[in-house]
Amino acid sequence: MTTAVDIRDVTKIYSPDSSQAVTALENISLTINDNEFFTLLGPSGCGKTTLLRLIAGFEQVSGGEIMLFDKEIENLEPNRRSVNTVFQHYALFPHMTVADNVAFGLERLKKPKAEIKATVERVLTLVKMKELGDRRPNQLSGGQQQRVALARALAPSPKVLLLDEPLSALDLKLRQAMREELKQLQRETGITFVFVTHDQEEALAMSDRIAVMSNGEIQQIGRPTEIYEHPANRFVADFIGDTNFMDGEIVNLSDDLVTCRIGTQSLFETENSGHHKVGDQVTLSLRPEKIMLSVLESNNDANQRPGKVTNLIYLGNQTAYSVDMGDGIQLTAQARPREDGELPFAIGDSIAVSFSTRAMRVLAE
Amino acid sequence: MLPVGHYRGLSAWTAVFFIFLYLPIVVLIFYSFNANRMVMNWGGFGIDWYIKAFNNADIQKAVWNSLVVATVATGVATAIATIGALVLARGGNFRGKTVSLGLITLPLMVPEIVTAVAVLIFFSAIGMNLGLGNVIIAHITFCIPFAFMPIRARLEGMDTNLEQAARDLYASEWETFRFVTMPLLMPGIVAGAMLSFVISMDDFIITLMVGGAGSTTLPVYIYSMIRRGLTPEINAVSTMLLLASIAIVTAYWILSKKTQNTLNR
Incomplete structure (x- = not known):
């Protein structure tokens, strides 16, 4: 080249x-x-x-x-x-x-x-x-x-x-x-x-x-x-696109996964990029479109966490939801409208939040 | 602001003001067509005084002197003003920039009689006596700021990106000036030149001081005619001078109207 x-x-x-x-x-x-x-x-x-x-x-x-x-x-x-x-x-x-x-x-x-x-x-x-x-x-x-x-x-x-x-x-x-x-x-x-x-x-x-x-x-x-x-x-x-930032601490490392603690007790796993050690204070980034919102069901899936809708902004092709996850964690997520055009969730709804371990990024400071 | 119609009596005052300003000139023009020998006694319509003025060898000489002085002084002053404006507007920051700008425009504020005396003393001190040449040099000095101001205003209003675009498109500094800066600056240069031409044609005090025998210009000649006694010939000459000035100002106005949109898109 x-x-x-x-x-x-x-x-x-x-x-x-x-x-x-x-x-x-x-x-x-x-x-x-x-x-x-x-x-x-x-x-x-x-x-x-x-x-x-x-x-x-x-x-x-x-x-x-x-x-x-x-x-x-x-x-x-x-x-x-x-x-x-x-x-x-x-x-x-x-x-x-x-x-x-x-x-x-x-x-x-x-x-x-x-x-x-x-x-x-x-x-x-x-x-x-x-x-x-x-x-x-x-x-x-x-x-x-x-x-x-x-x-x-x-x-x-x-x-x-x-x-x-x-x-x-x-x-x-x-x-x-x-x-x-x-x-x-x-x-x-x-x-x-x-x-x-x-x-x-x-x-x-x-x-x-x-x-x-x-x-x-x-x-x-x-x-x-x-x-x-x-x-x-x-x-x-922050400059490219929208994202959720969370401050956390690395509590465990395996070959391919990093476990971070956010808030006082919430643990999240993400891919290990190999630049961190246990005890590091890090910033995590999670894009809103990587977060799946679904109806909260009783059979507790390990990948799902409960949350509560605190606000929503209707954007036409999609809706931006603010979700309170407890433990001081606030996330912004996106959901498409239902097929009949109505919004899938309303303010105050209890919902299930899930995302893949590959969705979250540990950022260098 | 309220529309002007709201202020009662304003139009009447404006009319009085304009009458005060222009009535004497109208009277002057009117009596230039007087067939009578006396200036203020109307003796019927005639253009005898114009014919007389045209055939007066002294007036011809004075008009010629005025044209030579104004043309040469305008040419030189405009060239100097253009170079000065380019340096001040495009030369970046340099020591003495503000002082230079002040010194160029200062002659506008210096009383003319001061300049006249200073120039006269200067010429006699160095023993320079070029006749009309002395008058021309004196005119160049006070014409420069008049030529400078419209040129600089035009340059300041010009987008420097245009010159950068020319450089970017393989134009040398000279080609950039020749093909971009100069054509866009032209209305400013013409305006500056016309302004200094009118100022030079009109100048009396400095010319009277500096000009010796044989370098009498039209304004100086008109003054000497008045001292010998008023005749409608003076009115005729003044009217022609007025017409020439109006012609130049009108030409400038039309030109600036025509080119205004080339700069301001």
Whole structure:
């Protein structure tokens, strides 16, 4: 597998000489593979946009190296790097037509006129904007401007395409449609995409791999399923999706199971990931959709525990239930509506709660 | 806020205000068509004074001087103001930035007579006597802040992402300026140039002080005509100067209307 972008020990400090020095990135290292849809995910201020701007060349690194296909680029001017950017607010040139915007990069690269014309037509067709080449950016809707920005960045056939929250300015329906289109565009062109977003749903839906960032550091890098199912720490588990956190203590270890005590006496078993010892204080994470709620029956199944519904939120395709398990344990779980559309449980119902030993995660602190 | 119609008597006061402001100018224009030799005695309609003014060699020379001074001063001042605005708006933070900004705009607040005396003393101290050249240099100094302000305002309102996008699309710094910054800045530059042109055409005190014999501009010439006695010829010349100013301001207004939406999408 070829490495497209190699970030080595990159640090970025803003105004390093003043008293207000801000460390935006601290010793970041990561590799992005060729032909990959790679997402930098994190809350605002986590350094994801800074990293993107370092790759594009709009900011200078304070330390470390950035390699683009084995070529050192961190000291090159932005126009000497074969990467192109799709800006958050598109940054289309208002004094040029759509076609001139798309041709801009090709003209600076001194491509022959005929080739420029053909390429402009090809990429505008690719983003379904062929008919609107004569328009000015201010005559286009937000979604159309988005497509032009994509076409303009794709036209010079960059080695890597950088996307800075390109969907954040669109409304919900359009955003969801553009997700699929972006993913398809990446597959068709085979260009490496580096996508910056704070929207975890967007990241899970489109990415081959995700780097979750917080406070200028990388928390975890992995495929969407790895990130969701095996969060490396509490931050990742909390930022990606919804989950129940419980504080506990490890009381027993076997080859493949960890027994944790939560509250004063409740014991839970979960898979042994091999990083813990008896007596460790740990945080456990349990996703709401992994919890099964059922009617409480008298024949006491070992896997089932009793609970009481304290609150519910109707969400249409499902209902979120707050369940009091006793011993100070509160869980949020999900249940689908019954076939007749009615809710399976009501507030105050006593119910049975169950989940598999593989559902609960012991998190590193 | 209440609609203005709510305040009684406001429209009457506004009318009085505008009459006070514009009536003298209307009277001036009216009497420029007077066929009588006396300024304030109406002797019937005529354009004799315009013809006379057009054929007056001194006036021709003064108009020519004014145009030369205004054109050259505007060109140089606008170029300097553009470079200054680019440095101040795009040059990042550097030592003395705030001071520079203050010094560029300060001449707007310095009384003109102070500048005039200072420039006059400066020229005689270094013994420089370039005739019209002295006037041009003096005009450049006070035109710079007028050219600078609209250019800087335009630059400040411009999205810096546009310039980054150009750099990202393989444009060098020069190409970025040539193809993105400059075209988007143009309305600001034109506005600055028109403003300094009008200011230069109109200037009296500094020109009177600095200009020697042979470098009389139109405002200075009109002043000397008044001292020799009022004739409707002065009205005619003033009216033409007014028309030229209005033409320039109108051109600027139309231009800025047309280009406004290119910046603000």
